[in-house]
Structures are given as C-alpha cells and as structure tokens.
Amino acid sequence: MKNPAKVLVIPSLLLLAAASVKAQNSPPPAAAPAALPKVAIVDIRTAMASTAEGKQLAAEIQSQFSAKQAELENMRKNLEDIQNRLTSGARTLSDEERGRLERQGTRLQQQLQRKQEEYQAELTDAQQDAFEKLGRKMGEVVSRFARDNGYLMIMDAQVCNIYCSNQLDVTQDIIRLYDQANPVKGAASAPAKPGAAAPATKPAAQPAANPPASKPKP
Numbered sequence: 001m002k003n004p005a006k007v008l009v010i011p012s013l014l015l016l017a018a019a020s021v022k023a024q025n026s027p028p029p030a031a032a033p034a035a036l037p038k039v040a041i042v043d044i045r046t047a048m049a050s051t052a053e054g055k056q057l058a059a060e061i062q063s064q065f066s067a068k069q070a071e072l073e074n075m076r077k078n079l080e081d082i083q084n085r086l087t088s089g090a091r092t093l094s095d096e097e098r099g100r101l102e103r104q105g106t107r108l109q110q111q112l113q114r115k116q117e118e119y120q121a122e123l124t125d126a127q128q129d130a131f132e133k134l135g136r137k138m139g140e141v142v143s144r145f146a147r148d149n150g151y152l153m154i155m156d157a158q159v160c161n162i163y164c165s166n167q168l169d170v171t172q173d174i175i176r177l178y179d180q181a182n183p184v185k186g187a188a189s190a191p192a193k194p195g196a197a198a199p200a201t202k203p204a205a206q207p208a209a210n211p212p213a214s215k216p217k218p
Helices: 004-025 044-050 052-088 095-149 171-181
Strands: 039-042 153-156
Touching: 039 171, 044 052, 044 095, 044 171, 052 095, 052 171, 095 153, 095 171
Parallel strands: 039 153
Antiparallel strands: none
C-alpha cells in the first residue's frame, strides 16, 4: 500500500511549482499614475487694477493729474483756434497779423510739447509708485494662496500666450484674498472714475489719451 503522506505531498509540490511558473511569466502590476503637479494662472494686471486698493490709487492718480489734463486740453484748443484763424483768413489777414499768429502758434506748440513731456514723466512716476506698492503686497498674497492650496506653480496669465484653460485661472480668488488682507475704508462705495489711470505694469500706460500736439502752419 502507498504511503498516504507521499500521495498528498506530490500534488502539493506540483501546484506550488505551477504557481511559481505562472508568477514568473505574469507581467508586473501596472504602476499607479503619478499625480499631476497643481498649477494655476493669474492675470496680475487685472488683479491689481480690480482690487479695492488698486481702484483707490487709480482714482487718486486721476484726481492728481486732472488739472494738468485740463491745461493740456485748453492749450490744444487754443492752438487749433490759431490754425483755424490762419486758414479762414488766408486771403484777408495782413502780413503783419499772419506773422503774429504764426509766431504765437509756434510758441504755443513748443509750450504744449514741453507740458506733454512733463505730464507723461510725472504720470509714469506716479503709476510706477502705485505698481510697486501693489506689487509687493500682491506677491505675498499669491505666495500664501499657493502654499495654502498646494500649488507648485502660479504663472502670470501674460506668460501663457498659446493656451491655458479657464479652469486654471485663479485671478478672482487672488483679488478676493488681497482685499481681505488689505481692506480699504470706503473703497466699495467709491469706484474709480471713468478714465482713471489704473496702476499698470508698463510705465507708458496712460489714464486718458494725451491731447494730440497740433502743428501750426508755416
């Protein structure tokens, strides 16, 4: 009679060997997909101009330069008036009067050009100061938002010049957090006036179109 222990052991060994061969021939389990890095975009220029403090600074710049804008506009109108008088009186003005108007127009044109250059330089300085003031605080807000929400990168929307999904845009979140961190008294009830100079990233930005310089006729 066969030993029962040997009868049981032999099939068991065969099963173990088959399982070992199958394990060796089976492909390794697929690795779990790595989590994508969390990124976002923010339109810094829009964010700064849309904060309560940004609107307040824009209104202050507008108020600061409104008198100079009016002065430039008045000079431009005076120069146009001289040109119109020279044109309409081309056949009736005396040589003396024509010469007087032309000299007056030349002087006014030079004054207008100088005033425009002074205006633009002062406006650029004021906008740059406002931009730097907002920019430092905005950088802190964006950094804190990124850390608190696990973002590995937040890019300026201007850098994304091909395609970025709107789902990546956190501009409104940044504006809300900035206003919470930097409250401005009475800002909600005092929006910036139309044409106000919002702090811009480029110093050349203007609150309103400069009065164009007109050239007097020779």
